[in-house]
Amino acid sequence: MPPRGDERAMITRRTILGATPAAMAALPAHAQDNGALISQSLALLDRQADLRTGGAGDLAVADQVRANLRAAGFRTSSQRVDAPAFDARRAALVWAGGEVAVEPQPIVRTTGAGGVRGALRLWRDASDTAMMADAIALVMLPMGRHSQLLGEPIRSILAQVAGAAPRGIVLVTNGPTGETIMLNAPIDGAGLPAIPIAVLGPKPGAGALSVARAGGEATLIIDGDVRRVRSPNIWGAIERDAPYLVVSTPRTAWTRAVAERGPGLAAFNALAAWAPQALPAHSLMFVSTTAHEYDNAGSHMFFERHAPPPDRVALWLHLGAGFAARDFHEVGRFALAPLPSPDPQRFLLGSDTLVAILRQAFAGQIGLEAAYPASAGAAGELGEVLARGYAPAFGLFAAHRYHHVEQDRVDKTDPDWIQAAIDALKVTLARALG
Structure with a gap:
């Protein structure tokens, strides 16, 4: 597990060498406030039915983000994003004697x-x-930790199956939990076949798999209202006569997404409370983007209309998904035993000039301690930050075992792991901008 209490504070003080005096003075005092911010962030997510774009959970988290930014002294702005939504009356795969x-x-x-x-046929x-x-x-x-409909290998499989002109497609999302994994898709539907498509996990779908193997028939029902939100x-x-530190994190998801979104939201709130005093020589911009599940549509709109140009940005930090999620022993088919440690399948990646700082700041944090250079290639929103010419830049991201699964609740993360990441982020920012 990450170090606790005084031990963690000692590590933070040891690794702060090279930071500005103002940042060194600010770090311990502001670190005391992180516990409340972390708890607030996780509890809010765990209370929501889901974080889908435009839903009640999304808007509740947006209100919290706005309030926290204002309390820290930021002038807030917003940008409207329109997205699709679906209100289901019935969504089921039905066969004789079951559904x-x-x-x-x-x-x-x-x-x-x-x-x-x-005919229900198995592909x-x-x-x-x-x-x-x-x-x-x-x-x-x-088998995989799936997340994106048009990512490989799903893109190629979908194209093959759709090319045969089925009446409907049900994708069985084989993942570590066996539960249904929801998949991100383009907001305009580009590249998707004109066929009804649903997703289903192999655990709840065991009956359907038996019907398909027996050569039975089935009816796919997707009935409801398509609307816009x-x-x-x-x-x-916070505008100063200096280049920006930009900190970004996505806000929306298919489920409560406590371990997927919670670490990023908590770190965002904690850094927003810390940075105005700790980094007085830089302008600050903290952005919470919507429509992440629609292939980062909110981020695209922010880049196009409101992001400062690269020559006005001293450093960009992106707080991606699931970087402080729980690890599990896989003790049987779809049987998971929780461990008191973070999932090591998490990644820290940054501009080549930041790698040494990142490796020192995150030393001892399993998975994150092996910071990768951006020249090795980055995906997702961090990849877009780098592709648009923002440098130096760095970010954290992961797809944990309950990524995009309904059971991603508060027990799938731990405040200590989030705090450890926040401590290392503060060290990195203080050193990189000092």
């Missing part, structure tokens, strides 16, 4: 109340593709 709830895949194509019916590899014609295709994805990008700025 299972499915998750409609955005961008949702409805079937009407009667659904679409056909395991390319040799099964021809049999998908006029069928309900039950597509076995490979609004959600804000929110940012706070």
Whole structure:
């Protein structure tokens, strides 16, 4: 586990060498406030039904972000983002004697109340593709921590199956938990087949798999209302006669997403409370973006209209998903035993000039201690930050075992691991900007 109490404070003091005097003086005092901010952030997420763009959970978190930024002295602004939403009346795969709830895949194509019916056929590899014609295709994805519909290998599999013209597609999202994994998709539906698509985990979908293996028929029902919602990008700025430190984090998700979004939200709030006094020689901009589950659509809009140009940014920090999530022993098929330690499948990546600082600041934090240079390649929103010419820049990200799964609750993370990451982030920022 990460160091606790006085031990953690000693590590922070040892690794702060090279920071500015103002930052060194500010770090211990502001660190005392992080516990309340971390608890506030995690508790708020755990109370929400989900964080989908434009939903009640998203807007509640947006209100908290705005209030925290204002309390820290930031002038706040917002940008409206329009996104699709779907209110389901019924979403199910139905067969003689049984049915299972499915998750409609955005961008949702409805079937009407009667659904679409056909032979339920199992797709395991390319040799099964021809049999998908006029069928309900039950597509076995490979085992993985899936997150994106049009990421590989799902993109290629979907194209193969859709090319056979099935009546509907149900993607079986084989992941560590066996539960249904929801998948990000482009906000405009670009690249998606004009076929009703749903996702389903192998645990709840065991009955459907048996029907498909027996050669039975099924009806895919995706019935409900497609509508549009609004959600804000929110940012706070403190303007000084100096380049910016920009700190960004996505806010929305498919579920409560406590371990997916909680560490980023908590670190965002803690750094916003700390930075105005600790980093007086820089302008500050902290941005919370919406529509993450629509392939980072909110971030794209912020970049296009409101982000300061690269020559006005001294450093960009991106707080991505799940970087302080719990590790688990995999003790059987879809059987997980929680461990008192963070998942090591988490990544820290930054501009080549920052790697030495990052490795020192995050020493001893499993997974994060092996900081990678950006020249090795970055994906997601951090990849876009770097691709748009912002440098130096760095970020943290992960896809933990409950990533995009309904059971991603407060027990899937720990405040101590979040605090350890925050301490190291403060050290890194103080040194990099000092």
